[in-house]
Amino acid sequence: MTNMNMTIKETEQEIIDEFSLFDNWMGKYEHIIEMGKSLPMIEEKFKTEDRLIKGCQSKVWMHSELKEGKIYFKADSDAIITKGLVAMVIRVLNEHAPDEVLDAKMDFVEKIGLKEHLSPTRANGLVNMIKQMKLDALAYKAKV
């Protein structure tokens, strides 16, 4: 699930189309859980305190690298639904230039009916992860 030739907008649309196939919540959540299983897993050595994004309840570890002007994200979470949501966000933002990551609105989450997961009270670390991805992008932008 890499997005070699797709723009962020195109990947978002692809996800919106996938989710439109489900007419109930169970299908949606099963799809999220499946996506979690395909997540580029972060190596154990990167599961360090400084890569830990704290939610109140579930933990997310995230690591990024810049290669040839594009950012590569890897992550993991101790909760499987969070992991699926994290995988979905990475699928959208992975392998894009810092500027593209910074400009991404991420409003597709709302369009697939999962807006509540971006609410700060969800405490799942997803909001903080997106924030961290953008901060990383900002740091890389200064380098390139």
Add this chain to the structure above:
Amino acid sequence: MINEKINTRSSSSPSDNRRLRPKVKGGAFDVVQIRKDFPILSRKVNGKPLIYFDSGATAQKPKQVIDAITKYYSEQNANIHRGVHRLSQDITTLYENARVTVQKQIGAKHAHEIIFTSGTTESINLVATTFGKLPSPGGEGLGVRSGDEIIVSEMEHHSNILPWQQLCEEKNAVLKVIPINKKGELVLDEFKKLLSEKTKLVALTHVSNTLGTINPIKEVIQTVRAHSPLLGGGDRRGVPVLVDGAQAIPHMRVDMQDLDADFYCFSGHKVYGPTGVGILYGKEEWLRKLPNYQVGGGTIKTVSFSKTEYADIPLRFEAGTPHIEGGIGLAAALDYVNNIGLENIATYEHELLQYATEKLSAIIGLKIIGTAKEKASVISFVLDGIHSYDVGVILDQLGIAVRTGHHCTQPIIEYFKCTGTIRASLSFYNTKEEIDELVKGILKAKEMLK
């Protein structure tokens, strides 16, 4: 100032009395009728009927409480303790009647031993802050000195840890912790060992919000009293015990004369009343010893730039315009639970707890956290290999509201070596059918998350 003889029911109109109809018919507990009093229980969540198992976080409100608040704003609003005009006098009477209702609820000797606060957290902070200001001349007296000790337990809510931890840091004192056992009960033998002449205060929860454990508070207080003559340096007046009663008040009758607690704290919103209002009960002798907390309007007799004379208790601790509708709403809530009967509530909730314990225990891979002999209707559990957060998300999709995570009791979560628990806190408006739905929901979550 405060007339303790005012009739507490003078706030009720005839229509209020009609609504306070008995809910216990022929000894049976009429949960169908009771549920009709709670408007929110008829709403849907994610397209499913709401099943609310998060009363330990905050309880839902009966219409009697909602009506009392609406009536206050539509017919009675004025500031208290100030005006000579009719509205102000009427609302002052109602507010002070609310204080008397609380006094009677917990068996306090005097209405002036009841302080209105914003909640349990503020009540504890008030005591920690003012107790910390007490002097200790020449190393004697009640004040906390370097090397002194304050005792809490491992099962406390963060709100009954942090104020004491902060006080200890400020005074270079030591926070001692009563350990718990695998069942989630206090290890009382260890507690006895912790008591020493350095002990300055004991702060303990009555009922654990995470484990449901009902602590033997009376026994604990007697133990402290028995050690008292040896405690407190040269001071023979004893070591005060503060009880966090936030999770006890909704479930059982508590009596200050029987318990002999020096301070007892609880919140309005957990006992079916409004948020933002809570109670600090303090024995008169202790409240008089404590110095001022926040000061300002309402706390004074006379003010001048050279000398201010402060009001007597309880007003000395109630700076600013209080949460008037909170106090009135809390009294309406207490009237409501008393009308059903706390004994009836306790019996029914115990039945629900036993039913839920039996049904949940039958789920393979489910482990109940907190199996104390004496429990209130709170069940925490974990599912083998599944994160509590994931279960919470799936149950939410089914319209079932539970709490997941550490429940502001991280030391408990650490003790039981889990990432968090799923907590169902049951109230008298819940039913066995709802527990069956919870069981189905957990099985569904297990299937999806395996």
